[in-house]
Structures are given as structure tokens and as C-alpha cells.
Amino acid sequence: MSIAYATRVLDIISEKKLRDTMLGVAKQTGALVGSVIGAVVGYQMSEDYDNIITVLRGMSDEDKARLGTKVKILTLTPAKLE
Numbered sequence: 001m002s003i004a005y006a007t008r009v010l011d012i013i014s015e016k017k018l019r020d021t022m023l024g025v026a027k028q029t030g031a032l033v034g035s036v037i038g039a040v041v042g043y044q045m046s047e048d049y050d051n052i053i054t055v056l057r058g059m060s061d062e063d064k065a066r067l068g069t070k071v072k073i074l075t076l077t078p079a080k081l082e
Helices: 001-014 016-045 047-058 061-076
Strands: none
Touching: 016 047
16 A cells, blocks of 8 residues: 555656645745754854844843934934935
């Protein structure tokens, strides 16, 4: 029975639409795994992330609010071309 099952699975996979779908899912899964691995490796290799997180955790709520306001102002202000 397992040989018949394997044969049927191979027949279904050989259909173009299903094969294309399976390849698309495999590519997306690979991209997701690659992104996660890249993020983890990048985070571990950079000391800057740790410093930023440490500083933010040590800030008072008032300082965090002021920083948030400043970031909003800087990111929403149109760039001036010279």
C-alpha cells in the first residue's frame, strides 16, 4: 500500500499547477527562514543594538515621550534640498 501511496503522491506532484504552488510555498518559506536567520545573526554581531536597547530601558517615561516627539518631528519634516 505504501508504494501505491507514493506513486499517487508523485503523480499529483507532477501536475504543473500543484508543482508550481509547492515551489512557491517552498521559496516563501526559505525566504522567511533566511530573513529570521539574518536578523538573529545581525543582532548578535552588532553591539549598537544592545546599547540602544539598554539606553531606552533606562530612560524615564518622560524622556521616552520627548524622544518620541523629536523622532516624529524629524521623520515627518520634509527633507530640504540644497
